[in-house]
Amino acid sequence: MGDIDIDKAVGVLRAGGLVALPTETVYGLGADAEDPAAVARIFQTKGRPPNHPLIVHIGGAEHLADWAEDVPEAARLLAERFWPGPLTLVLRRGGRVPLDTTGGLETVALRVPDHPVALELLNAFGGGIAAPSANRFGSVSPTTADHVRAELGDGVDFVLDGGPCEVGVESTIVDATSESLSILRPGGVTREDLEQALGRPLDVPSTSEVRVPGQHPSHYAPNARVVLVDPDELVAETRRAHELGHRVGVFLPSSLADAPGTVRAHAVVSVPVSLDAYARGLYGYLRELDEKGCDLILASLPAQEGLGLAIANRLRRAAGPRPA
Template structure:
């Protein structure tokens, strides 16, 4: 349980140029003072993250947006009004307060207001912006508990705020609002349908973008085990074939096949609710790793609601890994 003294210590750590792992509603973030280039550089070093890969600046409220961006459009303000605090990140032109180290050298900045009482308390006590990508090694499974952070980063983090399990479980939706027409650069905790309901028109989901944002690296959100994606009705059979070839197989079993006879090293029957599936996804992948699986067979949910974000994460987890 987080107490006032923990918030104060975390705030002091940030002011001193340190790194703080903090809970948000999406995943745990590895936070640094957004205005301290040296502290921001430590995030990249600790994660093994390419310095051209932008970070998200977390702020304490929509009323602070103008302090961090050059200009907020009417569309940006409308989305902020409806979805902040919440799992929505807006990409806008960088304000002078944001160093280029935090944007990967770009003149755009990604900004959001997290919907977690501990994160908001820290932002209030600190009084500034906090850059906070996921608190894990670059490209691996994002952490949704404080224990995940400690297991992966250990003493590389100066202070860990334990705010319990994350409620959403996948990262924020990133929307580019630098132009006249907003587009989703990364699906996440705010659904495409929710955005379209507020805006009153369809929102594009481009396959490529000139704006670099977090989570666009081809291989990302990946467990140690290799991930193979097949059609839902093929999960059990593909898992059996892999087992016969000598793999320690883990299955993310679609709920429609929960009663199917299965031979596998480990099995997780995924929830029928995409909300529950998103909340548990990264934990499922970590658990299959911990059980010694070297191959995970899964299928993609439909792209409705949070299914779009889950499918995005699974596709990137299944991409070929960069060679060491």
């Protein structure tokens, strides 16, 4: 771990500055959630459209009523069960939350991060910290302090270095504005765990009228173009792309673990069998293939169960149509 000067970070936040903070999911670019000018700096530094709402990080479930109104019982149940943890609840905005922070919406996204440094900062600061991922809008999320420094540089006033992120993909976002909950973004808490806690199935709609982070068609994207292919076609597609002159990076699934010698690729990432390990490493793998000079990345989607649902979501967005 590097610099974890909590007092300094609190001073930066209170002065309207930006602090990159570690969470269990990815590093966040934090500002005082109640300071519109500081929040505006987040959007400016990331190049993020101002109508994209930010997640407000709070110090514990006991602070829920400070930030949200009309909290359904099902939402309270999930907060008790999964906070601190990689779960974000979208609720009716409380009067404490500026519209600048919610992207102009009457809803607010709240979570309690499961990271000792983040929790220490929140408790010392005594307020909410608005924090999207600490990277340029649409690009690969950062899972180490070095990723933040490399991408945002002097745009961040202070980087709290809490080591590598344990989960590696963003939080699950649940629409909890009514009792009929739904998953708006798969993430670090699995659909199966949420359903078990609630005792009923949850929808994962492909589109939603509720605006939340991570819904842009192209998101989590490296510099290289990402193309998704069927596992059975991966080796042949890699060879074809290589013959066309591409510097190909390939995510090699464990089912093809014996194939590295037959894969005509510039760089190969061997995907872990464990979905936990895959999620933890996903963004690092994408950055690694960029750093090795790949212009094309070929990958297959994992089975969409457990954390595989979140990994598949991130890979689909990474492969989405890029802005012109």
